Amino acid sequence: MSGKRKGHSVPGVPPNHPFAAFIRPKPVRPPAPSKKRAKAPAGKKEAGAKPAAGPTGRGFAKARTQQPPRRRPGRPGKRGPARDPERTRPPASSERVRPSARRPAFRRPARPVRPPARRARAAAKPARVDLRSLDYAELHQILSDMGEPAFRTVQLAIWLYKQRATRWDQMTNVPQNLRRRLAGRFTLHTLEPVTIQGSTDTTRKFLWRLPDGALIESVLLPANPAAYGEGSDRVTLCVSTQVGCAYGCRFCASGLNGWRRNLEPFEIVEQVLAVERWHAAQHPGLPPGARLIDNLVIMGMGEPLANYDRLLKALRILNAPWGGGIGARRITISTCGLAPEIRRLAAEPEQFGLALSLHGATDEVRERLMPVNRRYPLAEVTAACREYLESRGRLITLEYILIKDVNDGLDQIEPLARIARDLRAKVNLIPYNHVDGLPWERPSEEAQEAFLAALEARGVRVTLRREKGHDIDAACGQLRLRTEAELAAKPGTAEVAEAGGTAATPAPGPAQVPPETEASAPPEPAAEGDESPPSQPPADHD
Incomplete structure (x- = not known):
């Protein structure tokens, strides 16, 4: 080779290597002198000693504790313990798993789809119960939960079955606030x-x-x-x-x-x-x-x-x-x-x-x-x-x-x-x-x-x-x-x-009141302020 220099050898490179003439040996630098001081015997302190420098080069009030860095146990790293070659061996191409399969993405479970027939029945189901579908005990419990006195149950029963009221505003001796709350929960069909x-x-x-x-x-x-x-x-x-x-x-x-x-x-x-x-x-x-x-x-x-x-x-x-x-x-x-x-x-x-x-x-x-x-x-x-x-x-x-x-x-x-x-x-x-x-x-x-x-x-x-x-x-x-x-x-x-x-x-239509119902509106038995408790209902007939 024309550019080959004779008499030059590189350590570790055979002389007959085709590129030996172009490889320069790496200069070897002598080791730097150690700056560590000799450890003083126990119980003696060297005069003029200063605390060790901190991790940022700025001094701390206390000497830095010489401890090895903390690492999570068993986690491989650069400075961690020696790895098990069998465990750290890269998997073969046939064993590799896609990243998405290693950690599946969170997906919200899909809501079950209601069949059309069931969905139609659920939509047709009335949202509120009619007040006339309640017996006396149920009506009394509801009014008690509302904080109403016991005689309100008798008042409502009289309006529903004796006066045969068809609208909430006909119940004149029932407080308007109670009528409004009942109308929000029940119907009067x-x-x-x-x-x-x-x-x-x-x-x-x-x-x-x-x-x-x-x-x-x-x-x-x-x-x-x-x-x-x-x-x-x-x-x-x-x-x-x-x-x-x-x-x-x-x-x-x-x-x-x-x-x-x-x-x-x-x-x-x-x-x-x-x-x-x-x-x-x-x-x-x-x-x-x-x-x-x-x-x-x-x-x-x-x-x-x-x-x-x-x-x-x-x-x-x-x-x-x-x-x-x-x-x-x-x-x-x-x-x-x-x-x-x-x-x-x-x-x-x-x-x-x-x-x-x-x-x-x-x-x-x-x-x-x-x-x-x-x-x-x-x-x-x-x-x-x-x-x-x-x-x-x-x-x-x-x-x-x-x-x-x-x-x-x-x-x-x-x-x-x-x-x-x-x-x-x-x-x-x-x-x-x-x-x-x-x-x-x-x-x-x-x-x-x-x-x-x-x-x-x-x-x-x-x-x-x-x-x-x-x-x-x-x-x-x-x-x-x-x-x-x-x-x-x-x-x-x-x-x-x-x-x-x-x-x-x-x-x-559904919202109309028939003439018979309109003409048979019950008379007002008492003023709205009259809240005297009537007697409790007797036992059922036989």
Whole structure:
């Protein structure tokens, strides 16, 4: 190589290295002299000694303690202990882990998505409870938690069930601040009349719109002598407990569109209060708080015992003297034959009556009309009724709808009489009310009388209901179905039928107060400053 210098050697580099001539040896510097002083013997101090310099070169008052630097145990570092070659060996390419996988990033867990059907049901659920769905103990506890005296509970009960108030501002002797707080927590819904049909035999049928827009029916009818064990001067209201029905009796219009929902306690109670307000509006001269309804039969739309808990709560409110004031022995609950609930009703303390919708004296005929007979046949239903009879000692009513060429034959007489004698029951014969779209018909009057006479000849207590609402849509659910079809064809109007004729009026909206409610506003019993405590409510009726 042309640039190669001879005679020059570099330590550690072989002479024949091609670049040996261009590598300069690194000069070796002699070690610097140590500046440390010799350590003085113990107990002796060198004259003129100064404290050791601090870490920044500036002196400290005390000498710096000569200690090794603190390090976290086991953590490798430049000056730390010797590393384990197996632990500090860099991982192979196949063993390397991504940084994001070593320490996963924090992610907030996603909220579960509610299914559309559940989300719709949650949105439709009312946010506030109606005040009429509370019994006396619950209302008293709420007012006590608000710091109100005990007599406020009696005041509110009088306004709700005696004066039948529909607005908070009608409660004039209740402080305005309390009314405002109650209005923020509870509602005061009223049933809005859509159709009121009058009958030539004074039977009236009411079609009500609930707060959510659903429709239910109530029927006001005078009782025949001994029809329900009372005199002819008694007035009976037939009350609904469900929107639609799930049991699908073949002759009934209530279940043609299926079951929608159970009624809340206030919706059952409000049927009675709304009819009373309507009656007070029709007779302005009546004294405040005058009552029309004496008896209740729970045999309107729906199966009452399928809404057991809400029904019992509503009936206890209607039975209580601070509530509706209707005696328990004047309240009859009808059922299609739910045997477990019949036994449950037998254990209740109230003396409510029981009516069994029989409609067939044999399993063959009853299954043809009532599918529930497959679940609870006649033997099981009559056994449950026998337990009710032994527990209560109350008279049981057997409801029997007469349908032409189905259950009006003389072959049903003997088995029906046997069931009635076994249960010591009374039979109530009801001629069938025709329902549009169903093939059933009512038998002739001669056939009705023959069936009645045959039962009387066998010593059965029996009555025949004669012409109660035959000229109106008195079958359960019939008026509701017809009105729903009319409203679907002509939205925004509702036919209000009175005894004197028919007038088309706008359908009341959710925020409107019907004329009957407006006209029946209760009088002011006391001034707002009058807060004298009334007496406590007595025990419930039996």
